[in-house]
Amino acid sequence: MxxxxxxxxxxxxxxxxxxxxxxxxxxxxxxxxxxxxxxxxxxxxxxxxxxxxxxxxxxxxxKKVTILINKPVGYVSGQAENGYKPAVSLINETTHWKNDPSKEKFRPSQLRSLVPAGRLDIDSVGLLVLTQDGRIARQLIGENSTTDKEYLVRVKYLKPGRLPDSDLRLLRHGLKLDGKPLLPAKVHWQNDDQLRFVLHEGKKRQIRRMCEAVGLKVIGLKRIRIGQVRLGDLPPGQWRYLGADEKF
CATH class of the missing domain: 3.10.290.10 (RNA-binding S4 domain)
Incomplete structure (x- = not known):
């Protein structure tokens, strides 16, 4: 020490x-x-x-800003790849949510050094955080991050009948990805074809791969919360500032 x-x-x-x-x-x-x-x-x-x-x-x-965007399908979280645009390209004055309670005004300089604090794959939608603040990036994606993330996941079971309770328990704890055990997760049915996931980690395409392991195909995936910050009523393709009183 x-x-x-x-x-x-x-x-x-x-x-x-x-x-x-x-x-x-x-x-x-x-x-x-x-x-x-x-x-x-x-x-x-x-x-x-x-x-x-x-x-x-x-x-x-x-002066550093943190921006919350409701990412639509077809946009990548980080740098442009394979012809797909990055989520940051959606941020401009016209896409700023009119109901944003923040008093912050958009300036093009806010786009400099604005990086995603976590991933949301191209086929997924919902809450994505882009920040200029290294403290927030570290809090959300640093090695010792404990910030949980909540998702609504529409699924289709590819086997006869319904997903067994034993496989639901396996989604909660017991699966491995890339040879490493996953941390315990909260997984519950929201309705007949939708699961709610709460994760404390964010491996690449984690939820999709977890579902595949038990015979579920993901039809749609939406992130609705990161820590204490919720997506709320933010429309798809629009963004707002993280409020001064908001904490992850």
Whole structure:
């Protein structure tokens, strides 16, 4: 516990900012350790040393936006691929939800460094988070993230009869993907052909692969919640800002 660690890593661990932001602030002379400015990248400190940042850093961080979008089918979460457009291409003044309670005004500069904090595959719809804030990205997709995500999944059973209770229990806990056990999940029937999933992880196409493992075909998949933030009435293809009072 008393081994020196990189200053940028320690700042990220404490939730002050992302590592990339920490490096930028260090280079600008905005970071102090025990009252002394540290401007050398790669500097190491002891875990019990006190880190403070100048007001310029806090001011710059407060300008960063986080955007919630109701992603439609046919858009990829991240960079354009195979001819499909990225979800960020939907963000402009005309697609800004008219009922957004935020007082924030859209500026094209908000699109810079706006990255998805988690995936939602091309055939899935619902809540996607795009953020400029490294702290939020780390909270949602970092190694130690515990933020749960809720989905409504329309399915078709490919075998005679109905999905056995034993397979429903297997969806909740006991399946493996890529040779690794999955974390326990909450899975319940919403109605005859729709399941509700609550996951604490987000492996690639996880729900679709889980369903395939027990003979279910996914017909439609919609993410409706990430942590305490819900999709709500946000229309497909439109977006809003994460409110100042909203926390994941």
């Amino acid at each position: 008393n081994e020196p660690v990189r200053l940028s890593k320690r700042m990220s661990e404490l939730g002050i900012c992302s590592r990339r932001e920490a490096d930028e602030w260090i280079e600008r002379g905005w970071v102090m350790v025990d009252g002394k400015v540290i401007s050398q990248l790669g500097s190491k400190i002891l875990p019990d040393q006190k880190i403070t940042v100048r007001k310029q850093a806090s001011l710059e961080q407060s």
